[in-house]
Amino acid sequence: KKIVAALAALAVGATVLIAPAQAQDKKYTIALIPGLTTDGFYITMRKGAQAAADALGVNLVFQGAPEFNPVTQVPVLDAVIAKKPDAILIAPTDKVQLVEPLRKANDAGIPVITVDTFIGTGSYQTGAGDADFPLAYIASDNVLGGEIAARALATAIGDKGKVYVSNVKPGISTTDQREEGFKKEMAKHSGITVLETQFNDDDANKAASQLQAVFARNPDLVGVFGANLFSALGAANGVKQAGQTGTVKVVAFDAPTSIVDNINTGLVDVAIAQHPAEIGYFGVVSAYAHLTGHSIPVSIGTGFTIMDKSNIADPNISKYLYSE
Numbered sequence: 044k045k046i047v048a049a050l051a052a053l054a055v056g057a058t059v060l061i062a063p064a065q066a067q068d069k070k071y072t073i074a075l076i077p078g079l080t081t082d083g084f085y086i087t088m089r090k091g092a093q094a095a096a097d098a099l100g101v102n103l104v105f106q107g108a109p110e111f112n113p114v115t116q117v118p119v120l121d122a123v124i125a126k127k128p129d130a131i132l133i134a135p136t137d138k139v140q141l142v143e144p145l146r147k148a149n150d151a152g153i154p155v156i157t158v159d160t161f162i163g164t165g166s167y168q169t170g171a172g173d174a175d176f177p178l179a180y181i182a183s184d185n186v187l188g189g190e191i192a193a194r195a196l197a198t199a200i201g202d203k204g205k206v207y208v209s210n211v212k213p214g215i216s217t218t219d220q221r222e223e224g225f226k227k228e229m230a231k232h233s234g235i236t237v238l239e240t241q242f243n244d245d246d247a248n249k250a251a252s253q254l255q256a257v258f259a260r261n262p263d264l265v266g267v268f269g270a271n272l273f274s275a276l277g278a279a280n281g282v283k284q285a286g287q288t289g290t291v292k293v294v295a296f297d298a299p300t301s302i303v304d305n306i307n308t309g310l311v312d313v314a315i316a317q318h319p320a321e322i323g324y325f326g327v328v329s330a331y332a333h334l335t336g337h338s339i340p341v342s343i344g345t346g347f348t349i350m351d352k353s354n355i356a357d358p359n360i361s362k363y364l365y366s367e
């Protein structure tokens with residue numbers, strides 16, 4: 044059939060030949076399930092995914108839960124599987140708890156690609172372990188991100204004093220790896236003590252109260268690393284409420300638009316922006332490539348942009364702020 048179509052195209056003119064043959068045959072539906080729907084990080088990822096979907100003539104479905112929690116994500120996943128999309132892109136909200144729910148998709152013949160977060164160890168297609176079935180993992184290098192955060196915080200505090208990590212909850216691949224990278228780097232800084240991590244369940248208000256409680260117990264606290272958007276915003280608000288702006292240094296992972304004010308007022312020293320649009324774009328491109336018979340890389344690493352007072356006004360930097 045395709046040969047006949049190609050010959051017909053040749054007969055009517057060369058421009059028709061450039062159109063992807065597969066796209067003419069079938070309109071693919073790719074589902075993107077974010078960690079949660081109301082987070083600038085995933086809203087920006089969706090935009091990148093939509094840009095690729097538009098370019099490829101793919102139907103993109105964005106469906107998620109309002110909070111970052113396997114209990115609310117799994118029913119969304121089940122509903123998506125029931126609709127039999129051609130592929131699923133998902134940011135699993137737990138390394139372990141999403142393995143069996145995602146296996147159902149795989150068993151139903153729906154290719155799975157994880158974006159941002161991974162399941163199991165994140166090594167896919169190895170034949171080892173029970174969570175290697177996703178085709179690919181597309182994300183930031185989160186261990187590296189944690190190391191960058193640690194170096195930035197060490198510089199901000201003059202390489203000495205007490206700091207801690209404000210984190211979401213154990214079991215999330217991204218934030219676990221950021222904490223791992225942060226602690227690995229801080230182990231090289233003998234003047235710095237890393238206090239116990241505070242887990243906030245992705246609740247910025249909780250992260251703010253925790254900052255104040257840690258500061259009350261440790262009046263010599265000099266810094267905090269907020270390991271994701273809500274942890275960082277909350278920790279920064281906690282510093283402000285404690286009247287410690289500029290004294291307790293804040294390094295933030297993620298870059299919502301409100302980070303600009305926080306950087307300009309000196310509340311946040313450095314923000315590490317991920318490139319979620321890039322993750323979404325390459326997620327859709329990878330799924331499409333697989334669906335149209337091409338092999339794809341098992342892992343794609345996307346970039347970071349480091350924002351601080353010296354560069355935040357530069358449009359080549361601020362373009363990486365997340366959408367609302």
Ligand code: T6T
Nearest residue numbers: 082084159217271272273297
């Ligand atoms: O930091 C991102 C994402 O990478 C992480 O997996 C969960 O939190 C965010 O969505 C930010 O809120």
